[in-house]
Amino acid sequence: xxxxxxxxxxxxxxxxxxxxxxxxxxxxxxxxxxxxxxxxxxxxxxxxxxxxxxxxxxxxxxxxxxxxxxxxxxxxxxxxxxxxxxxxxxxxxxxxxxxxxxxxxxxxxxxxxxxxxxxxxxxxxxxxxxxxxxxxxxxxxxxxxxxxxxxxxxxxxxxxxxxxxxxxxxxxxxxxxxxxxxxxxxxxxxxxxxxxxxxxxxxxxxxxxxxxxxxxxxxxxxxxxxxxxxxxxxxxxxxxxxxxxxxxxxxxxxxxxxxxxxxxxxxxxxxxxxxxxxxxxxxxxxxxxxxxxxxxxxxxxxxxxxxxxxxxxxxxxxxxxxxxxxxxxxxxxxxxxxxxxxxxxxxxxxxxxxxxxxxxxxxxxxxxxxxxxxxxxxxxxxxxxxxxxxxxxxxxxxxxxxxxxxxxxxxxxxxxxxxxxxxxxxxxxxxxxxxxxxxxxxxxxxxxxxxxxxxxxxxxxxxxxxxxxxxxxxxxxxxxxxxxxxxxxxxxxxxxxxxxxxxxxxxxxxxxxxxxxxxxxxxxxxxxxxxxxxxxxxxxxxxxxxxxxxxxxxxxxxxxxxxxxxxxxxxxxxxxxxxxxxxxx
Ligand code: ASP
Numbered sequence: 001x002x003x004x005x006x007x008x009x010x011x012x013x014x015x016x017x018x019x020x021x022x023x024x025x026x027x028x029x030x031x032x033x034x035x036x037x038x039x040x041x042x043x044x045x046x047x048x049x050x051x052x053x054x055x056x057x058x059x060x061x062x063x064x065x066x067x068x069x070x071x072x073x074x075x076x077x078x079x080x081x082x083x084x085x086x087x088x089x090x091x092x093x094x095x096x097x098x099x100x101x102x103x104x105x106x107x108x109x110x111x112x113x114x115x116x117x118x119x120x121x122x123x124x125x126x127x128x129x130x131x132x133x134x135x136x137x138x139x140x141x142x143x144x145x146x147x148x149x150x151x152x153x154x155x156x157x158x159x160x161x162x163x164x165x166x167x168x169x170x171x172x173x174x175x176x177x178x179x180x181x182x183x184x185x186x187x188x189x190x191x192x193x194x195x196x197x198x199x200x201x202x203x204x205x206x207x208x209x210x211x212x213x214x215x216x217x218x219x220x221x222x223x224x225x226x227x228x229x230x231x232x233x234x235x236x237x238x239x240x241x242x243x244x245x246x247x248x249x250x251x252x253x254x255x256x257x258x259x260x261x262x263x264x265x266x267x268x269x270x271x272x273x274x275x276x277x278x279x280x281x282x283x284x285x286x287x288x289x290x291x292x293x294x295x296x297x298x299x300x301x302x303x304x305x306x307x308x309x310x311x312x313x314x315x316x317x318x319x320x321x322x323x324x325x326x327x328x329x330x331x332x333x334x335x336x337x338x339x340x341x342x343x344x345x346x347x348x349x350x351x352x353x354x355x356x357x358x359x360x361x362x363x364x365x366x367x368x369x370x371x372x373x374x375x376x377x378x379x380x381x382x383x384x385x386x387x388x389x390x391x392x393x394x395x396x397x398x399x400x401x402x403x404x405x406x407x408x409x410x411x412x413x414x415x416x417x418x419x420x421x422x423x424x425x426x427x428x429x430x431x432x433x434x435x436x437x438x439x440x441x442x443x444x445x446x447x448x449x450x451x452x453x454x455x456x457x458x459x460x461x462x463x464x465x466x467x468x469x470x471x472x473x474x475x476x477x478x479x480x481x482x483x484x485x486x487x488x489x490x491x492x493x494x495x496x497x498x499x500x501x502x503x504x505x506x507x508x509x510x511x512x513x514x515x516x517x518x519x520x521x522x523x524x525x526x527x528x529x530x531x532x533x534x535x536x537x538x539x540x541x542x543x544x545x546x547x548x549x550x551x552x553x554x555x556x557x558x559x560x561x562x563x564x565x566x567x568x569x570x571x572x573x574x575x576x577x578x579x580x581x582x583x584x585x
Contacts (some may be wrong), residue, residue: 008044047094070107075099078157160213165200176220182576193219201238213326238527274428283403288477291415293319296380307367320382320392325353346401352388418541440501449484483528492516
């Protein structure tokens, strides 16, 4: 037997017991006549003592030669420590070793495997299996496992069935490119890896399963933005005979349960605002509502007064930065430089200080009087002591810029407290968006999303203004889930495919199976999918998802540990009927 206990479990109560432990050597200190070793496993660290006088000779000798990360097994007696180490759970005891067995040696690891490591990101990724031995990384995976389990338990008790759907499929559009897999047996043909199990979960509803969930890998070949993974995990769900409200209630319940279980925080009902309102008030469809600084639109108050920077623009909007009226000229100039950076691209900022004595001082005093400026303060909700910052421009662009400024200020003012959880639903997204490049409509969510029932007629006359029966769940400024009520009617689905620029033939080729299924009694249905990696990271109070994934890819989509992607041999290429292209290494 390799062990009677793990390295995190021995306490004062165990004194005088003979125990067997196995684990890795975290470090050893050799005083010549005594050697202390910190033995580590998943559960903790136990201090071992090898004593010249009290341990058998050969054991003491071998103990001198064991290095960091050796895997050893020891037998010994639990004794009380002279001075307790309150930093570890086993700090009251140590094990006086009388038998030592080296199970495996280790060469010196390329970085220190301690909480504060000296290893850089790339090196730690290359030796991810060593990084996993570190508490901070290991704890994140344990945390993730706990959340997955909670999700499974919750949904299973709510009557959901866990069904696996295939990975080798035909394209399911979610707005990204597919990863493809060549088929050896069907020369010249390819599978696509699922961007989501969307069509399958709809077919499961047609198959009568009624409530489905799956914690499932999805694959999207996108240009990688920071903190995106080409393969990621979704909690994917679908329900039959539901309306939007049913889905929101069900999954608000799940989210509330997770937040409660993990953080102890109880959240009342989640607020729900429309996409339009989110864009107007936050300039963003995934607003962080842990803090205010809501947009005040000032067109009616600020345009037409002879200030051309406002007059010639589509939108003038501002935010009230709490307690920032005391900012120095230099600090304000710093903010102006910040919004002028190419990433933000604003032309500048108009500012108003709302002084504590009720007066105002602004960068546009020459153009506007006190009463006019006071009306801006009212509109943006500014109190005495606040600083109003105003941006003008084309509506979409100005909103984007002001939204970026709002987030930046929240960061600087420490308003993004990771221990605060502020979820909300965003509903009533537009069904379609116009793509200038292809001169076609794109589905804003995906092509299977139903329009709001009362707007179906508008599809013929004014498609761009049709609202979708779609919803996103946003948590602390991140979209953690999104879904929709689906089309379950073949005619309507064909109409949407046509609007999206599919010819009848293309629609049939790609989605004929779904369209056929719609003819055999498809029930009304809808669903949602949560991004598990992001959800776990946010609940863990962190911004990056990478550490919550056991073997993540880097920013170029590479796994630097196994060195993938990689080239194939000539034989494999031939078998797969793939001609060797000049740009394949
Ligand atoms: N399939 C969608 C997605 O992956 C989610 C859904 O509509 O249920 O975003």
